[in-house]
Amino acid sequence: MLQYLAAIVFIDNKAHMSAPATTPVDETQLLSPKWRDDFPILSEEVGNGRPLVFLDNAASTQHPRQVIEAITGVYERDYANVHRGIHTLSERSTELYEEAREKCRTLLNAQHFHEVIFTSGTTASINTVARSWGDANVGPGDEILVTIMEHHSNLVPWQQLAARTGAVLRHVRMTWDGRLDMQSLDELLTERTKLLAVASVSNTLGTINPIAKIVEKAHAVGALVLVDAAQSVPHMTTDVQALDCDFLAFSGHKMLGPSGVGVLYGKEALLDAMPPFLGGGSMINEVQLDTFTPAELPAKFEAGTPPIVPAIGMSAAIDYLHNVGLDAIHRHEQQLTRYCYERLEDTDGLCILGPEPKHRAGIVSFAFDKIHSHEFAQVLNDKFGVAVRAGHHCTQPLHRVMGITASTRASFYLYNTIEEVDHFLEGVKAVQKMFAPRQRTSKRRKPDE
Amino acid sequence: MGRRRGRLGSLASVRWTAAACLTRASKLAPRASPMPSDEEELYQDHILDHYEDPFHRGHLDGVTHAHADKNPLCGDVVKIELQLDDEGKIVDLYFDGEGCVISQASASMLLEEMYGKTVDDIKMFSAEDMLKLYGPRLTPNRQKCCLLSWKVIQGAIHSPVDGEK
């Protein structure tokens, strides 16, 4: 499979080389650049006075003033621990914290308020399910299904679960162009499958996976579905009831919010039946010296002091996203992505990872046959002020399957512009030129050579 | 004498001791330096020269000591083979690997520097010396690329290959 995919990836590049047709940008689909004014960091200069072009949004996003002010506002006026005191500040903090939960419920269109569990992020959400639901429901011979395009945080917890329980981990393949192979999914889904863990959007390929269809197939054999929605919730409308997924995870820091907070959504009946994972304060109803009874949802899964201020910051971020409009954000990113994709794809020796623009979100990763991604990231930063990600983006197995160790990734958000994409493309060309072989003949050889 | 070889071949068979090396490097690595100062060119001509036309890249036939390691963050790989005599003198040395310009050029520079020297010279050669040898100031993340070959050569002197004492 390794050679197969690696070969195809590079052939794909050649196949496209003769047809560098570009689609004109649909200006009506672009967001107004006025939103940029809300982001103080976007006027920063990096590397000797170059204006920052931030294209590392899949790793983490920047913060509008509204979020920063919400955070400082709590600290200046309302901060205390939640659910503990009967004093004014504790009540204010608790109210803001629970209001954040309601915002998340609306964002996901979850049926119930208490189906939203605050965690420290996507990784913690997935681990909670693997530990709590997994340990209670998975046994020897059972199968857990993941896909080869998963982020390490939606792969390692399942490897650990399999090791603990004797379950078998199976991997859904992808098609030659980096989409989920539905035939492979059909083959692997059996009555032995207990759970399918899948990303809604691949953080490396940008592929948008057809979650509703996947859930339907999984449910048909009685398997549950966990959606790693870290790369979709911030960029498009999500409706967990329409998707009918059983669990869904995302992080605040990828959607204009602070780091340290994320959400685990789970269907009420499942969360109710699951044992608590972390033990401690808040998650209990009553504690005896030898025993405890767990609290009701959602507290049952929120042991200890939760990420109070990050959750309130995320709440402001959700307001902001609703204000801009998630559908509008998606359309804007589609324009940027297509623009970037079509101009990169006719570059000699360059291979874009993943499918055509119509199947992808605002992420474009590429590999060069001769130039390491480090060089791109370094020169783009130092000479162009462009921040991109270089490396494996926490998807080592996916890179290995494609026959590469690293790639360069540009990822967009609502504040990025066509001009910024142009600047990035100009940088890519410059890097190519800079590292082109120059038939150097060595002046350094030792006398014995 | 060594024979030159383009790409990475038998690296997979070499023992990885990444964890041990990483702890050591983090202890030895100098304090993080600030961002490269005004326009300091990371990719100076002599560095690109080492990258494109490296010193002693390939395989060494009379190898007595060898070690390989990778930088798990970015997939840079370096393997170094040494031929040491009984007095601890470096008779010859070769490297092979794959990765970014900094990781490969620094390996070439290190080998050129150590050619004809002794095991003691390798031991005395600190992480700071390595960064100085490379030249342009590097951010902490890129220092890892530069120090990979340095870690590998430090490991190699303690790693006799099978059949050697």
Ligand SMILES: Cc1ncc(COP(=O)(O)O)c(C=O)c1O
């Ligand atoms: C698809 C995907 N899943 C999971 C994660 C992990 O998120 P976090 O680091 O916030 O837990 C990320 C981001 O790094 C991601 O892109």
